[in-house]
Amino acid sequence: MNELVGLVALDTQGMIAVFVSAILFAVGVLGVLLRRNAIVVFMCIELMLTAGNIALVAFSRLHGVEGQILVFFVMAVAAAEAAVGLAIIIAIFRHYEVVDLDRFGILKW
């Protein structure tokens, strides 16, 4: 397992946390690509940010405090993003009475 990631020094708990974060991130990406409700897609994006946070905290076990500092910034940014994102979704709902992304052809090539 360690050779795969190239991290010899990270302990088992840290490794588990990194893998959990990778799985969460993958779930988030799949959710954004497959789900069509704007709110659910937005939740999946939050899931991806959380995955990033978990990875940062896990690596902080090894490298010190920098990663944990970034986690606080990410939480603040995620809160700001939630405020703006929900406002945008409400604005869309006022126009179309629906928040289905298929209606807008988002993420289509």
Added chain:
Amino acid sequence: MRFFDFASHGHYWLALLPEVILSLSAVAILMRDAFVEKVSRGSVDLVDDRASVEYLITMYGIAAALIASLWLSDMSAPTDSLIALDGFRVAANFILLGGALLVVTLANDYLARERLPTAEFHALLLFALVGMLVLVAARDLILLFVGLELMSIAVYVLTGLVRNDSRSSEASLKYFIVGAFASAFLLYGIALLYGATGTTRLATAAVAITNEAVGGNFLLTAGVGMLIIGFGFKIAAVPFHMWTPDVYEGAPTPVTALMATGVKAAAFIALLRVLTIDLGGVTDLWRTAIWWLAMLTMIVPNLIALTQSDVKRMLAYSSIAHAGYLLVGVATSSSLGRAGSLFYLAAYTVMTVGSLAIVFHVAGPGDRKSRIQDYRGLGWQRPGLAVVLLIFLLSLAGFPPTMGFVGKLFLLRAAIDAGEIILAVTLVLTSLVAYYYYLRIVWKMYFESAPEDAEIPEAPGVAFRWTVGLSAFAIIFAGLFPGRLIDRAQDAVSDSMVPSDEISTSHMNEFHGSDLPRDPKVVSAETGSQRESLRELRWR
């Protein structure tokens, strides 16, 4: 020359002076909007050349930030500082602030016409600008992320500013979903890079990568890959471009101009700094990915643009294609390529803002007339507007003697010097394809007549006329006499902070006193010969 050792807080304030000025201006606008009685908003007596207080604050703020950037060009800092203090940042600031200045001046008419809230527009634009400046100054991944988000969140809101227009809200939702998706990728990439190198500081990380045997490690490769994906969405590189045409079409056109120039330029300069300067020692990590991005981004949008019938949409595809040309400069990973990218970004900013300004002027109230059909006979109805649009389009296409042509030649030169012959050939061929769709508008303007019932677009205001005219003049002038600008771009690039081998764990203790040499410059015998070869570029 003054040396910042960041031993006291004051040094951080000074090193971020342009950002501080812009933030204060934005806060001033918001405070005024909250506490001062609003008389003119939404009332009928809005005139075109009205200089609202918000507009003045924004202009003064940007001008002050420009001066502060100029002042910063004399400063220096330790090589491992979080905030870059180098010619590269100053040049980037000039491109971003100059572009914003153009957007603000030209947007004034539009804001009055569409009855948009001026305070919100200007404040958000300033906040976005702060984010851009932080992004180009960042030498730490934390700072990079914060700057990127500050810029993005402000632009999400700006995109949806026309709340009673469903197209604007739709564009805003699209941009938000895709932008947040990209940020999440970027964040995860940062987390992986942090895991692989043990630091978020780019200078330290670069040294860790080259010194230790972490090269070829899975975490590192995945981290850099995700970083590239995140930036790829922001600069709208193929295959991460699908949101661009819809968003550029739906957003209010001044905001489109800001997105196509400021946001893209800032993300691009950050990409240049992260990849070619800080990770320049390990080009194997990212070069193949960027090479393919550049190829696809040059070919695909140029072909799609041929079939577009909406001018705004066509310019959106053209802006994607320009990202491809710029990526060639990144792919070369040489100082000549960096200088070429900077020069091209400057040209691209002026000509894109200029052409979009004409587009929103011609589009008229409600932003409706933006099909290519609507440009029939413009050359005879509004000769001034048409000539200026002609200059911008020729420059975008890369005709001599315009700045766009010199920029393309510069990038071509860099690609050939770096041995990237396939990229160079693709650049030339796709530019030839692009001639068709740019010249199609010119054809409609001059060689087809307007239908009988067509209404003539109204004459633009004085400020608009002067700004657009001067931009067009600058495009031609810089195309005829590019020497000084090329020198500037090269100086800026050779004065960029590079990661040094001697990393001080605590720079606060080790760097005291200003008698230390300035950062090791990238100038080498190699760049000297490139500079010689570039002399041929000039015909002065």
